[in-house]
Amino acid sequence: MKLIIVGGDGFCGWPTSLHLSNLGHEVIIVDDFSRRRIDKELNVQSLTPIFELSERIEAWFELTGNVIRYVEMDISTKFDDLLNLLEEEKPDSIVHFGEQRAAPYSMKCTSTKNYTISNNICGTHNILNAIVESQRDIHLVHLGTMGVYGYGHEEPIPIPEGYLDVKIDTIDGREITDSIVYPANPGSIYHMTKTMDSQMFQYYAKNDKLRITDLHQGIVWGTQTELSSQDERLINRFDYDGDYGTVLNRFLMQATVGFPLTVHGTGGQTRAFIHISDTCKCIEQALIHPPTSGDRPLILNQMAETQTLSDLAKLVQSLTNCEISYLPNPRSEAERNDLNVRNDLLRSFGWEPTLIKDSLLQEITEITRHYSDRADHSKIPCVSYWTKNNEPADVSHRAENNEVAETIS
Amino acid sequence: MKLIIVGGDGFCGWPTSLHLSNLGHEVIIVDDFSRRRIDKELNVQSLTPIFELSERIEAWFELTGNVIRYVEMDISTKFDDLLNLLEEEKPDSIVHFGEQRAAPYSMKCTSTKNYTISNNICGTHNILNAIVESQRDIHLVHLGTMGVYGYGHEEPIPIPEGYLDVKIDTIDGREITDSIVYPANPGSIYHMTKTMDSQMFQYYAKNDKLRITDLHQGIVWGTQTELSSQDERLINRFDYDGDYGTVLNRFLMQATVGFPLTVHGTGGQTRAFIHISDTCKCIEQALIHPPTSGDRPLILNQMAETQTLSDLAKLVQSLTNCEISYLPNPRSEAERNDLNVRNDLLRSFGWEPTLIKDSLLQEITEITRHYSDRADHSKIPCVSYWTKNNEPADVSHRAENNEVAETIS
Ligand SMILES: NC(=O)c1ccc[n+]([C@@H]2O[C@H](COP(=O)([O-])OP(=O)(O)OC[C@H]3O[C@@H](n4cnc5c(N)ncnc54)[C@H](O)[C@@H]3O)[C@@H](O)[C@H]2O)c1
Ligand SMILES: NC(=O)c1ccc[n+]([C@@H]2O[C@H](COP(=O)([O-])OP(=O)(O)OC[C@H]3O[C@@H](n4cnc5c(N)ncnc54)[C@H](O)[C@@H]3O)[C@@H](O)[C@H]2O)c1
Numbered sequence: 001m002k003l004i005i006v007g008g009d010g011f012c013g014w015p016t017s018l019h020l021s022n023l024g025h026e027v028i029i030v031d032d033f034s035r036r037r038i039d040k041e042l043n044v045q046s047l048t049p050i051f052e053l054s055e056r057i058e059a060w061f062e063l064t065g066n067v068i069r070y071v072e073m074d075i076s077t078k079f080d081d082l083l084n085l086l087e088e089e090k091p092d093s094i095v096h097f098g099e100q101r102a103a104p105y106s107m108k109c110t111s112t113k114n115y116t117i118s119n120n121i122c123g124t125h126n127i128l129n130a131i132v133e134s135q136r137d138i139h140l141v142h143l144g145t146m147g148v149y150g151y152g153h154e155e156p157i158p159i160p161e162g163y164l165d166v167k168i169d170t171i172d173g174r175e176i177t178d179s180i181v182y183p184a185n186p187g188s189i190y191h192m193t194k195t196m197d198s199q200m201f202q203y204y205a206k207n208d209k210l211r212i213t214d215l216h217q218g219i220v221w222g223t224q225t226e227l228s229s230q231d232e233r234l235i236n237r238f239d240y241d242g243d244y245g246t247v248l249n250r251f252l253m254q255a256t257v258g259f260p261l262t263v264h265g266t267g268g269q270t271r272a273f274i275h276i277s278d279t280c281k282c283i284e285q286a287l288i289h290p291p292t293s294g295d296r297p298l299i300l301n302q303m304a305e306t307q308t309l310s311d312l313a314k315l316v317q318s319l320t321n322c323e324i325s326y327l328p329n330p331r332s333e334a335e336r337n338d339l340n341v342r343n344d345l346l347r348s349f350g351w352e353p354t355l356i357k358d359s360l361l362q363e364i365t366e367i368t369r370h371y372s373d374r375a376d377h378s379k380i381p382c383v384s385y386w387t388k389n390n391e392p393a394d395v396s397h398r399a400e401n402n403e404v405a406e407t408i409s
Numbered sequence: 410m411k412l413i414i415v416g417g418d419g420f421c422g423w424p425t426s427l428h429l430s431n432l433g434h435e436v437i438i439v440d441d442f443s444r445r446r447i448d449k450e451l452n453v454q455s456l457t458p459i460f461e462l463s464e465r466i467e468a469w470f471e472l473t474g475n476v477i478r479y480v481e482m483d484i485s486t487k488f489d490d491l492l493n494l495l496e497e498e499k500p501d502s503i504v505h506f507g508e509q510r511a512a513p514y515s516m517k518c519t520s521t522k523n524y525t526i527s528n529n530i531c532g533t534h535n536i537l538n539a540i541v542e543s544q545r546d547i548h549l550v551h552l553g554t555m556g557v558y559g560y561g562h563e564e565p566i567p568i569p570e571g572y573l574d575v576k577i578d579t580i581d582g583r584e585i586t587d588s589i590v591y592p593a594n595p596g597s598i599y600h601m602t603k604t605m606d607s608q609m610f611q612y613y614a615k616n617d618k619l620r621i622t623d624l625h626q627g628i629v630w631g632t633q634t635e636l637s638s639q640d641e642r643l644i645n646r647f648d649y650d651g652d653y654g655t656v657l658n659r660f661l662m663q664a665t666v667g668f669p670l671t672v673h674g675t676g677g678q679t680r681a682f683i684h685i686s687d688t689c690k691c692i693e694q695a696l697i698h699p700p701t702s703g704d705r706p707l708i709l710n711q712m713a714e715t716q717t718l719s720d721l722a723k724l725v726q727s728l729t730n731c732e733i734s735y736l737p738n739p740r741s742e743a744e745r746n747d748l749n750v751r752n753d754l755l756r757s758f759g760w761e762p763t764l765i766k767d768s769l770l771q772e773i774t775e776i777t778r779h780y781s782d783r784a785d786h787s788k789i790p791c792v793s794y795w796t797k798n799n800e801p802a803d804v805s806h807r808a809e810n811n812e813v814a815e816t817i818s
Pocket of ligand 1: 030
């Protein structure tokens with residue numbers, strides 16, 4: 001297959017590009033390097049020393065003889081360039097990782113809110129618009145997030161593969177039912193853009209019969225895959241800062257540098273996880289199992305396991321002897337939630353997940369301990385707030401809690 | 410009240426600004442004049458000779474002594490200016506008409522699709538973001554459309570005021586129910602932006618406790634209100650072109666210049682309508698009945714009556730002796746649909762709608778006949794297509810019909 005990987009220089013995109021190139025597919029990466037720019041803006045860097053994309057690609061060619069090409073392009077602002085690329089390259093599929101993906105960053109200030117909206121919405125829309133205009137039957141595989149389901153439902157109803165059967169009414173004794181998109185409950189501007197992406201997918205599948213797969217992914221953990229560990233120049237990024245670091249990777253980092261792990265509330269919050277090497281394998285599966293027809297997008301829940309935050313903290317503690325500090329929870333969320341995620345379809349494609357309990361120690365020895373001298377301890381705490389502080393007294397119905405934007409999803 | 414009216418130079422915004430100014434409110438119009446620019450781009454003009462906003466405002470001051478101020482600003486790109494305006498003016502409420510509102514225009518070509526997305530989504534988001542940042546408890550009244558509900562449900566379930574009670578599951582014999590946002594089924598890029606706006610409203614109401622009223626408006630017909638007919642310089646716009654003209658106004662125009670009215674299919678399609686003077690009154694009601702707390706937006710169905718297209722055509726025929734031509738329907742839509750719209754809450758505020766049957770003749774004599782010499786007949790047919798023509802043969806599952814984008818919603 002000929003594939004365009006948008007965001008192929010990022011945390012998920014780079015190992016996926018290697019994985020797909022290794023399988024013999026022709027890979028063209030499109031990236032605007034905004035992620036590297038934001039690292040500079042936040043004055044942080046990946047714990048692992050990542051190389052420039054051109055160097056990564058050269059190393060890959062040296063090692064394997066496989067060619068990965070790349071184009072520097074901001075897909076959210078360069079529609080004509082994107083369309084030209086599709087018309088010239090005629091890809092079979094596009095894998096779309098190219099969005100601003102940190103919830104805390106999306107809540108940081110007015111300009112990061114606006115950037116997240118315009119980058120993610122206009123970028124995704126440009127891809128859809130360009131596919132239609134190219135008049136080619138290109139399959140789009142998009143990375144969404146499990147976070148769009150929200151974690152707030154009081155009832156332990158299972159989270160389906162995107163669509164929910166509901167009963168709407170009874171007319172003349174007949175039950176009126178419908179299969180609806182699972183009602184979204186986004187918890188940040190970032191998550192909201194994913195629910196808006198999903199509305200665009202519904203529309204373009206229905207109106208233009210585009211074939212779209214939306215992967216609602218859990219929290220990705222780990223750093224390296226078999227392929228990326230072959231050469232230091234191929235090393236993947238590891239984010240541990242308060243904006244881009246995600247919960248498990250941050251726990252490992254805190255344990256390594258001697259910070260107590262911070263668990264808000266009881267730690268009974270349950271989240272879905274997947275290892276980075278499984279991200280690559282799931283995307284491979286998504287590419288070979290496109291929806292057979294447009295009409296509505298195929299939605300898969302791309303996760304391997306669910307864990308509570310306190311269980312994760314205890315697991316890290318058992319491996320590192322670190323301390324855990326339980327802090328009051330500033331979020332108004334359930335103390336404890338179940339997360340019963342259905343992903344029968346993705347699993348039916350046949351893929352064996354890497355589990356946290358089996359691979360966490362390796363992550364600690366090979367990554368967090370190995371590179372701990374590169375860590376900037378001052379970047380570990382969270383600094384983004386979920387709602388505005390200093391609310392004026394008269395806005396009495398507004399949220400009371402100034403919630404720290406910890407990246408747990 | 411001090412009010413900012415975004416899009417106050419437009420078809421609905423101008424008479425609403427007069428209405429609210431006349432009630433004694435302080436009105437500041439914000440408009441980027443994109444609507445006037447698009448008229449030039451499409452080489453069309455309002456049937457009625459509209460004056461520049463500065464002249465309109467001057468005439469209003471001469472007539473009434475009421476001051477309406479205005480600021481030229483593109484709210485979708487000038488966030489900082491918008492925020493400054495809120496901080497300086499400290500409005501009580503914002504009425505938001507400022508979007509690209511023609512479905513056919515939104516489907517015309519890649520650039521009008523992209524423009525509709527970025528103008529409407531970034532504009533609406535900038536308002537929400539600026540309200541939060543201003544730390545003021547500003548009530549936002551937004552104009553949405555009845556079209557977001559879609560007209561496709563096979564079952565005659567009533568359209569509620571935004572939210573639908575559904576049964577999701579039965580757990581241990583208990584019914585699990587939820588009140589969800591009515592599942593959207595947008596029929597164009599324009600309508601899709603309104604469903605995406607609605608997701609942003611849900612989020613900002615929940616997260617930041619913003620008070621938001623979303624008015625799901627029917628198709629607006631008519632031209633003048635009592636206030637706008639006081640002086641020719643106050644005259645409102647009348648669009649009849651294939652992109653911006655809406656169905657009833659276009660029927661009147663066709664009848665006046667001797668075009669047969671075109672009804673696609675049986676004409677059994679039912680739509681919701683409201684007269685322009687009722688738009689003004691409903692917005693007045695929305696402003697004095699804000700939701701009492703944030704949490705979720707108040708959604709009102711702003712419409713006065715429903716009509717089938719064939720009944721409307723026959724009514725116009727009875728007044729003008731025009732011909733009606735029934736053409737095959739290129740849309741894959743139901744031949745006939747019921748539209749049972751609930752708007753008890755808006756009606757409970759007490760407002761007497763103007764009905765089509767009572768006021769249509771006046772519209773014909775005072776507007777379409779009066780200004781018929783200004784009509785450019787070549788602009789009456791529709792030229793925007795709903796899906797791409799010349800689909801390549803291999804995209805066999807894509808839509809077969811190249812559907813003409815008639816503005817019926
Ligand atoms: N990392 C996770 O835990 C996780 C979990 C669920 C879903 N996801 C989703 O997977 C995708 C990839 O995530 P990631 O962790 O690799 O993020 P990342 O930030 O490391 O990578 C995103 C890449 O996209 C590029 N990009 C962003 N905007 C672009 C634009 N307009 N044009 C071109 N390139 C652009 C960035 O430069 C970066 O290289 C995201 O959409 C994210 O929402 C990630
Ligand atoms: N006319 C109808 O039948 C109808 C029906 C339902 C809903 N609505 C909604 O009501 C609203 C007003 O409709 P209308 O018929 O008056 O449309 P219109 O195009 O006549 O008016 C919109 C006004 O907003 C301005 N505008 C657009 N983008 C802007 C931006 N980024 N910054 C500042 N100003 C901007 C335009 O210049 C124009 O003056 C729209 O949101 C529309 O979707 C209209």
